[in-house]
Amino acid sequence: xxxxxxxxxxxxxxxxxxxxxxxxxxxxxxxxxxxxxxxxxxxxxxxxxxxxxxxxxxxxxxxxxxxxxxxxxxxxxxxxxxxxxxxxxxxxxxxxxxxxxxxxxxxxxxxxxxxxxxxxxxxxxxxxxxxxxxxxxxxxxxxxxxxxxxxxxxxxxxxxxxxxxxxxxxxxxxxxxx
Ligand SMILES: *[C@@H]1O[C@H](CO)[C@@H](O)[C@H](O)[C@H]1NC(C)=O
Numbered sequence: 001x002x003x004x005x006x007x008x009x010x011x012x013x014x015x016x017x018x019x020x021x022x023x024x025x026x027x028x029x030x031x032x033x034x035x036x037x038x039x040x041x042x043x044x045x046x047x048x049x050x051x052x053x054x055x056x057x058x059x060x061x062x063x064x065x066x067x068x069x070x071x072x073x074x075x076x077x078x079x080x081x082x083x084x085x086x087x088x089x090x091x092x093x094x095x096x097x098x099x100x101x102x103x104x105x106x107x108x109x110x111x112x113x114x115x116x117x118x119x120x121x122x123x124x125x126x127x128x129x130x131x132x133x134x135x136x137x138x139x140x141x142x143x144x145x146x147x148x149x150x151x152x153x154x155x156x157x158x159x160x161x162x163x164x165x166x167x168x169x170x171x172x173x174x175x176x177x178x
Pocket of ligand 1: 082083115116
């Protein structure tokens with residue numbers, strides 16, 4: 001290899017790595033054509049999984065930006081969530097703060113509460129959060145598939161409505177009482 005090629009390679013390699021790292025940078029992530037929507041009230045921290053119910057599993061989630069749109073709320077929890085919450089067995093919560101203003105991205109640790117192992121933060125990994133402008137502003141999260149089931153990302157705080165109920169004007173009402 002001649003010197004010019006080595007020189008070019010030295011320029012190109014860091015650029016290549018930078019580009020591959022950049023893939024998780026926002027890059028239009030607040031655009032509805034870019035982020036994917038998850039509308040699942042059972043992901044609420046006040047939704048408790050019980051034996052016999054199907055537990056939510058994010059093992060098949062594809063890498064990418066996500067917005068939680070359910071009526072239970074759109075934010076992932078930033079304090080420890082106990083096992084069997086969020087409609088799953090091992091809930092994922094965030095150790096860190098949401099970005100405080102629009103168009104800011106932060107990286108925080110995501111913790112899996114796997115039967116309270118490691119103080120509720122088993123095998124932490126990084127999640128990016130972007131605050132998007134809107135009325136009201138909202139957050140999108142860069143997520144990856146979980147390594148196993150039943151492990152799932154939490155979002156929202158409102159207790160989901162029971163079966164046969166719908167959420168209407170800030171409360172759960174029977175479908176047939178309308
Ligand atoms: C996990 O720890 C919390 C808080 O210490 C406790 O309330 C809960 O019962 C524990 N859950 C399991 C499944 O061990």
